[in-house]
Amino acid sequence: MRRKLAEQFTEEKMAMMDAVIEEYREIPGALLIILEKVQDVARYLPVDLQRYIAWKLGIPASRVYGVATFYSYFSMVPRGRKVVKVCNGTACYVKRSEEIKERLKQKIGVAEGEVSADGEFSIEEVRCLGACGLAPVVVVGEETFGLIDPENVGEILEKVSL
Ligand code: FES
Structure with a gap:
């Protein structure tokens, strides 16, 4: 099982993920923390990795899958x-969020669900972020950008690239 994952992740990353699992494996209810920390290393949780975590923890893969799919963080x-x-909630949609997304994809040079060649950016469409008064809204990492003019999406990328 580990060998299959080693085709996707470097040995360094595998060692880091193993260390996380070992550190928390005896702590009850730590699955969420383990998934969070493993995702920080891998940057995502593919099904093979979920199976590996379940195997290492000695729990059903369905339990890991259930948690990984319940939280949008994963x-x-x-x-x-x-x-x-x-x-792309209603308030943002009517204020041209689709156009904003298309322009961002073009500027970054990436399609939805893909990662830019330098590994820096990926784009996701999300439901209402709860900041409709600032529509249209884009969030990058911890930073929120509101009242965006689709013509100026490049400014967002400049700010988050600093
Ligand atoms: S619809 Fe975009 S923040 Fe609510």
Whole structure:
């Protein structure tokens, strides 16, 4: 099982993920923390990695899958170091969020669900971010950008690239 994962992740990353699992394996209820920390290393949680975690912890893979799919924080597709989340809730949609997303994809040079060649960015469409008064809204990492003019999306990328 580990050999299969070693095709996707470097030995260094595998060692880091193993260390996380070992550190928390005896702590009751630590599955969420383990998934969070493993995802920090791998940048996503593919099904093979979920199975590996379950195997190492001696728990059913369905339990890991259940947690990984319940929380939107977890992703089963690769993510960039900076995830660009474009809100596509109603308030943002009517204020041209689709256009914002398309322009961001073009500027970054990446399709939705892919990671830029330098590994820096990925783009995701999300439901209402709860900041409708600032629509249209884009979140990059911890930073929120509101009242965005689709013509000026490049400014967002400049700010988060500093
Ligand atoms: S619809 Fe975008 S923040 Fe609510």
